[in-house]
Amino acid sequence: MVINRKYKNFFSILGKWVISGLIIGIVVGSATTFLLEINDYLGSVREKSGWLIGLLPLGGIILGYIYMNYGKVYFNNTLNDTAELNNLVIDSVHGNKKIPIRLGPIVYFGTFLTVFLGGSTGREGAAVQMGGSVAEAVNRLFKVNLLDTKIYIMSGISAGFGAAFGAPITGAVFGMEMTALGKIKLEAFVPCLVASFVGHFMTTAVWGHKHEEFIIQNVPELSFITFIKVIILAVIFSLLSVLYCQLRHGIQTLSEKLFKKNHMKRAFVGGIIIVVFTLIIGSQDYNGRGLQMLEQSFTGDVPPFAFLAKLVFTAVTLGTGFVGGEAIPLFFMGATLGNTLHIFFDLPISFLAALGLIAVFCGGANTPITAFLLAMEMFDGKGLEYFFIACLVSYIFSGHHGLWPSQQIYEPKSRLYSITNAATIENIEKKKKL
Template identity: 70%
Template sequence: MNGTKKYQSFALIFGKWVCLGAIIGVIVGSTTALLLEMNDFLGDVRDRSKWVIYFLPIGGLLIGYMYMTYGKVYANNTMNDAADLNNLVIEAVHGKKTVMRRMGFIVYIGTFITVLFGGSTGREGAAVQMGGSVAEAVNRFFKVPPIDTKLILMSGISAGFGAAFGTPITGAVFGMEMVALGKLKFEAVVPCVTASFIGHYITEKAWNVEHEKFLLQTIPQMSITTIIKVIVLAVLFSLISITYCQLRHWIQKWTEKTFQKNHMKRAFTGGLAIVVLTLILGTTDYNGRGLDMLEQSFTEEVPPFAFLAKLLFTAITLGTGFVGGEAIPLFFMGATFGNALYPFLDLPLSFLAALGMIAAFCAGTNTPIAAFLLALEMFDGQGVEYFFVACIVSYLFSGHHGLWPVQTMFEPKSRLFNIENGQTIGQVEKNK
């Protein structure tokens, strides 16, 4: 009798996770389809009307006003600020803060404004934060017990990432891996897998949204020499990612201190800086998402310092209060840096771009498993050995740095770092 009750309890809990994950997947998949389609449309508008870049500072004022007026909620004796973006979602998973239900709407409007007027940004941040908002709404509507709310929030992250990039396997693992270093909460695997796969299906099949394709044309022959080159390259790509993360965080801290956390003044100033940089370079290649040059880096040589320009544009854009995502900018930096190294290495161009794209993403997000799966899904399983090595090396050599200062370390990457368990990336950087 007890055995029967256990099976019934298991079936009930399993069914609950599947149902909640499916609901989140359907909603987040649909909202992500809107995000992708609107970003494409607004990007085309900007490309046809170069003059809209001059309105970026005004767009910054609007974004700052939204976050200052509607982005803060005091709950459970804690101030929850939507301007913390993915950091707020991560802290909510750890039970320290709460994701507000309107956060997704705010970040979508902010991302549209940023893309339209030429800020350098991506999209997964908006999708992940919408996923967190939807998950929080599901938690409240179905009165999910507090012990389980973090699992639902993780499934929201998975749905957003899987739908945004058309990579459901990666999305499922990303939701479990991004919130902490050194630990995967497999208890969340059922809702995360369900939400990610259904979110992807809704975006791509139900709404007919097409994702970008990056063609890995040639794989070098396996050899010790090639493996050594991949290791060295992964270290270099991780350094690019660290440089971006540190600059972006420094700009954010400096502008918050200078303008006393007035998001309107910060974003207005950041918008002015992007306009000036655009005029100096005489090109809009580094505004918006930069998908054209990202795809071009796989097939032909691009400007050798494109990765530095994108690094600076994105660090200023997101560091001064504009919103969006950082995965695509990291893809851009890694791929174009790999492209720049092509004349000096006896390796295929598309391989260098792909390796840089994955390694830079891995180093910035501290998600080696998700990054490896991303390579498998994006490049149809080609070059699996090289991408595995690149992910491990870039993860280790990036140290305890990353995009999100609130990422908690259940265990340091290596005992050689001599760091205590339980600290956040932000705390480690501050101590250093």
């Protein structure tokens, strides 16, 4: 009788996880397809209408108004600000805050507006936040207990990431790895895996969206010299991720201080700065997602300082209050820097671009397992030994910096760093300044 009760409880919980993963995957996969298709359309319209960049400051005012008037929600006397984006999702996994259901629609509109008017940003951030928003809706609808609430939010993250990049295995792990350094909550694996695969299936098989493809033409043979080169390159890529994170958060801190957290003023001025930078460069290659140059970095030469231009454009765009994802800009920076470095390291261009794409993302997101799996899914398993080493090196050498200050440090990356357990990246940064 006791054994039957145990099995009944086991299959009851497992069934709930699978069904919830299915629901989250179906909704998030469909919503992510809408995001990808509309983003592609708006991006193509902007490329044909260069004058739209002049409206970016006005777009900043509109976006700021929405966040200031409709983006702040109180639960249990705690402010939950949708302008915190992925940080709010991470805080909700840790139980510190709750995700307002309106987060998804607001970030979708904000991403569309930013991309359409020429802000330098990606899209996966919106997919992850919509995933969290949908998961929160499921939690409320079924009155889920506290432990499963956190698990389902991870599932929403997985569904959004897996659907946005066509990488379901990567998405499943990302939902568990994103929130804390040195800890993966494997209990969430079943719903995360179901949600990610279903989200990916909805995006590709049901709605027929085709993801961008980046192909490695040649992989160098395994050799000691090549491994040494890969390690050196990974260190360089990790430092680029640190430079971006520091500049992006520095601009955000400065703009909030100057304008007393007035989102409208911050984004308006940020829009003006991007317009001026665009006029100075005389090209819109670094506005929007920059997919054309990202793809070109795998096949031919790109401007030698393209990675630096994209870094500045993206840091200003997101640091002054515009919204969108940061993965694609990091892909751009890493791939174009890898392309530039091929003359110094005598390695195939496509291999270096791929290595930079993965290593810079790894250093910024602090997700080495996710980054390695992404390389395997994105590049069909080519060069797995090199990518494995590059992810580990980038993860360690990027230190305790990152895209999301709310990431908790469950365990320091290495004894090389004197970091307190259970701190957050934000706390570490504040201590450094003091």
